[in-house]
Amino acid sequence: MKNRVIVTGGAGYIGSHTAVELAQSGYTPVLLDNFSNSTPAALDGLREILGFEPEFEQVDCADKSALFAAMEHIASRGTVEGIIHFAAFKAVGESTQEPLKYYANNVASTVHLLEAAAHFNLTEFVFSSSCTVYGQPEHIPVDEEAPIRRAESPYGYTKQACERILADFCASGYPMKAALLRYFNPIGAHPSSKIGELPLGHPNNLIPYLTQAAAGLRDPLTVFGNDYPTPDGTCIRDYIHVMDLARAHVAALQWLKNQPPTCEPFNLGTGQGNSVLEVIQAFERATGVAVPHAIGARRPGDVTAIFADATKAQNVLGWTSEKTLEEALLDAWNWQQALNN
Ligand code: WQD
Numbered sequence: 001m002k003n004r005v006i007v008t009g010g011a012g013y014i015g016s017h018t019a020v021e022l023a024q025s026g027y028t029p030v031l032l033d034n035f036s037n038s039t040p041a042a043l044d045g046l047r048e049i050l051g052f053e054p055e056f057e058q059v060d061c062a063d064k065s066a067l068f069a070a071m072e073h074i075a076s077r078g079t080v081e082g083i084i085h086f087a088a089f090k091a092v093g094e095s096t097q098e099p100l101k102y103y104a105n106n107v108a109s110t111v112h113l114l115e116a117a118a119h120f121n122l123t124e125f126v127f128s129s130s131c132t133v134y135g136q137p138e139h140i141p142v143d144e145e146a147p148i149r150r151a152e153s154p155y156g157y158t159k160q161a162c163e164r165i166l167a168d169f170c171a172s173g174y175p176m177k178a179a180l181l182r183y184f185n186p187i188g189a190h191p192s193s194k195i196g197e198l199p200l201g202h203p204n205n206l207i208p209y210l211t212q213a214a215a216g217l218r219d220p221l222t223v224f225g226n227d228y229p230t231p232d233g234t235c236i237r238d239y240i241h242v243m244d245l246a247r248a249h250v251a252a253l254q255w256l257k258n259q260p261p262t263c264e265p266f267n268l269g270t271g272q273g274n275s276v277l278e279v280i281q282a283f284e285r286a287t288g289v290a291v292p293h294a295i296g297a298r299r300p301g302d303v304t305a306i307f308a309d310a311t312k313a314q315n316v317l318g319w320t321s322e323k324t325l326e327e328a329l330l331d332a333w334n335w336q337q338a339l340n341n
Contacts, residue, residue: 001028001055004078005253006122008061008113009086010054011038013197014128014183014245016046017190018084021246023050027081027253030074032067034060036105037089038198045194061087061109071116082124082256084249085113088158091204092132092301095155106158107165114169117176124256125178126249127166131238131267131306132156133182140273141238141309144182144265152301163265170263177259179252184238184269184308186245188328189335196335197242206276207239207329210283211336214291221291223276225298230305234276238269238307241323241331251319269308270321279325286326287333 005022009015010031016038019029031043031054047053055077057070074080088106089095095102110127117125133156134142135149151157163180170176187207189196199208212218226233248268256262274282280291314320 001078003027004030004055004080006030006032006074006080006083007086008032008083008109009088009128010056011035011040011042012086014186014242015086016042016195017242018086018246018249019046019054020049020190020195021243021250025250027250028055030055030057030080032057032059032061032070032087034058036060037200039200042195042198048194049190049192061113062105064112064115067112067116068119071120075120080120080122082126082253083113083117083122084126084128084253085110086128088128090155092153092155093204095153096301099154102154102158107161110162110165114165118174123175123177124253125166125176126252126256127162127178127180129163129180129182129265130156130159131182131184131269131308133160133163134306136303137306140305141271141307142267143309144267144312152303167263170261175261177256177261178263179256180263180265181248181252182265182267183245184240184267184306186242187239188241188243188323188331190243191331193334193338196332196339206279207332210280210291211332213293214283214287214289214333215336215340221280221293222296223293224296224302226295227298228304230275232275232277235302236273236275236305236307238271238273239279239325239328240268240270240321241328244321244323248313248317248319251317255317266313266317267308267310268313269310271308271310273305273307274325279329282325283329283333286330289333
């Protein structure tokens with residue numbers, strides 16, 4: 001198999017959608033996952049879309065010896081082009097209650113993967129980072145020059161720490177080429193509705209809760225505060241279709257191939273901000289389905305507004321988002337209905 005690319009967290013939300021884009025761009029995804037925040041069923045849908053059985057290793061990337069064993073196994077089957085590292089815990093609220101779980105998993109997995117990359121002479125590394133590294137930005141839209149401010153949560157700090165670990169490793173003499181992809185708010189699902197966001201338990205993020213409330217599976221959506229200094233009082237975010245985000249990972253891999261050793265951040269957003277109420281209205285327009293909701297208290301740690309200046313990804317990677325908020329919300333709703341059936 002040619003152009004094999006390791007995808008850690010490959011059974012997860014962004015990882016599985018990126019595996020689809022990789023396959024459609026001539027790469028062969030090699031999935032690593034320990035199902036700590038996904039299920040084997042996620043691979044069923046991915047298998048259907050890919051049309052072949054993807055290489056898969058069930059492994060915890062934070063377990064160094066298990067990771068090296070899996071990497072030996074992968075290397076024995078042929079060469080590897082690079083690594084895309086998604087595997088991490090990502091619930092902001094949970095991270096404040098269980099910080100050690102987040103540091104042990106998110107930071108250790110990145111360190112062990114870089115140790116493995118050096119051992120197996122891999123020099124291309126795409127890291128799943130987040131706009132959360134900016135904290136509450138002073139100016140929006142936020143570009144990659146914006147200061148890295150105090151993280152609002154241990155989750156956010158693990159992203160800052162991993163970016164720093166990558167920067168130090170890339171400057172250490174090992175010829176590593178890394179892209180730090182800072183996602184804004186990924187939403188939606190593959191148009192086939194065979195894969196999507198599988199929140200296990202109570203959803204932390206807006207869209208999975210919204211679609212479950214619209215489906216009558218949950219209590220009405222609580223809008224976390226409408227007294228923010230924004231036009232309608234609710235928080236503003238940059239919601240980007242997960243398929244646009246997946247495409248950016250392929251663009252980053254292609255870009256890294258021709259680079260000298262580097263460690264480069266890229267904001268991946270639409271460049272447009274929408275409030276929570278605007279998202280609810282867009283969902284109702286796109287689907288014709290009402291979202292039962294009520295205004296509630298603010299959620300600690302939420303920033304008032306953040307959305308991307310994504311011109312660097314456009315100028316350097318030749319990538320821009322293409323899908324609209326309505327398309328993403330309709331794909332999210334179709335996925336929710338597929339899950340219900
Ligand atoms: C979005 C908006 C909430 C739920 C976090 C991480 C980021 C990334 C995405 C992992 C906010 C409001 C939400 C609800 C609501 N992490 N909301 N009612 O907090 O912007 O970003 O998740 O991938 O790194 O920081 O995303 O979806 O939780 O919230 O009103 O029931 O929706 O207040 O304004 P967030 P979110």
